[in-house]
Amino acid sequence: MGSFAISPSPAVFPSHHRPRPPPARSFPAIPRSLSPAKTLFSERRIFFAASPNPVRSGRRPISAMASEATSVEVETTTGKKELLVFESEEELAVSLAKHTAELSEKYAQERGAFTLVISGGSLIKSLRKLVEPPYLESVDWTKWHVFWVDERVVPKDHADSNYKLAYDVFLSKVPIPPGQVYAINDSLSAEGAADDYETCLKQLVKTAVVAVSSATGFPKFDLMLLGMGPDGHVASLFPGHPLLNENQRWVTFIKDSPKPPLERITFTLPVINSSAYAALVVAGSGKAGAVHKALGSKQSSSDLLPVEMVSLEDGKFTWFTDKAAISMLQEKACP
Numbered sequence: 001m002g003s004f005a006i007s008p009s010p011a012v013f014p015s016h017h018r019p020r021p022p023p024a025r026s027f028p029a030i031p032r033s034l035s036p037a038k039t040l041f042s043e044r045r046i047f048f049a050a051s052p053n054p055v056r057s058g059r060r061p062i063s064a065m066a067s068e069a070t071s072v073e074v075e076t077t078t079g080k081k082e083l084l085v086f087e088s089e090e091e092l093a094v095s096l097a098k099h100t101a102e103l104s105e106k107y108a109q110e111r112g113a114f115t116l117v118i119s120g121g122s123l124i125k126s127l128r129k130l131v132e133p134p135y136l137e138s139v140d141w142t143k144w145h146v147f148w149v150d151e152r153v154v155p156k157d158h159a160d161s162n163y164k165l166a167y168d169v170f171l172s173k174v175p176i177p178p179g180q181v182y183a184i185n186d187s188l189s190a191e192g193a194a195d196d197y198e199t200c201l202k203q204l205v206k207t208a209v210v211a212v213s214s215a216t217g218f219p220k221f222d223l224m225l226l227g228m229g230p231d232g233h234v235a236s237l238f239p240g241h242p243l244l245n246e247n248q249r250w251v252t253f254i255k256d257s258p259k260p261p262l263e264r265i266t267f268t269l270p271v272i273n274s275s276a277y278a279a280l281v282v283a284g285s286g287k288a289g290a291v292h293k294a295l296g297s298k299q300s301s302s303d304l305l306p307v308e309m310v311s312l313e314d315g316k317f318t319w320f321t322d323k324a325a326i327s328m329l330q331e332k333a334c335p
């Protein structure tokens with residue numbers, strides 16, 4: 001077991017990384033909800049069920065209002081998926097900020113803490129609207145506790161570090177208390193860093209900062225923001241890798257990652273699937289093949305992509321996509 005150095009400390013968060021003190025709080029009205037606009041059926045007859053909350057008075061074109069999305073339910077071998085399809089990644093980012101801010105407010109009020117898990121990669125850029133008005137001022141950043149669903153085993157100032165990416169684009173711009181940003185201990189081996197992170201999570205569960213699933217005993221994060229690679233991987237769980245079967249550990253490590261760098265630590269599927277809310281952010285044509293494979297093709301259970309294995313026990317899982325990402329799924333208007 002590694003040391004408990006993962007616990008945030010001034011050494012882990014150097015003073016020049018400390019965000020400014022929180023500004024005076026005010027909560028302007030949260031923007032309106034997304035309006036489902038139409039229902040889709042895929043070419044391969046995957047069932048895209050009608051949204052449970054359809055627009056009652058007429059259907060607006062999805063481009064009529066900023067960040068308006070087409071909302072669809074997709075029946076897949078691993079259960080129903082809720083997809084929001086935006087015209088563009090820009091509109092997706094607007095809606096993702098709103099969704100995150102609303103959940104932050106809900107959990108800050110309900111239990112005085114908001115536990116957010118982030119990924120690396122393109123997801124981070126899609127969080128950019130959160131560091132702009134109104135959220136910059138209206139979100140209670142002091143309640144945030146930030147974790148990583150996966151991290152590369154590299155120094156925190158390395159170009160491959162998921163921490164560095166999030167810090168540069170997002171964390172350095174908001175006043176989250178530095179002690180509530182849980183980066184991996186980059187002085188440990190992959191094994192040590194995974195043990196250390198798991199120990200940290202267990203401590204935070206004991207102190208009720210992180211909730212726990214009564215059904216599974218795994219930690220239950222308030223919101224998990226996932227990305228997906230073009231191969232269908234999520235976190236550092238890659239297609240066909242034995243780590244997909246891990247069902248005891250909370251955090252594990254990989255030393256043969258198909259995507260560089262080789263060494264990473266990652267949350268396991270049971271932890272991801274215990275989340276209260278999860279959002280999968282998938283934008284751009286580079287992801288269209290994986291989206292089609294995951295949602296538009298029949299797969300046997302042995303062929304499932306990691307992204308298809310994300311299925312929350314007792315939570316709400318939403319895909320935030322754009323038109324380019326779903327371009328390989330043929331759409332037909334529902335009668």
Ligand SMILES: O=C1O[C@H](COP(=O)(O)O)[C@@H](O)[C@H](O)[C@H]1O
Nearest residue numbers: 119120121122123227228229235
């Ligand atoms: O390596 C990783 O890749 C995935 C996907 O990244 P993207 O840039 O293709 O969106 C990311 O979610 C994960 O956190 C990261 O370590």
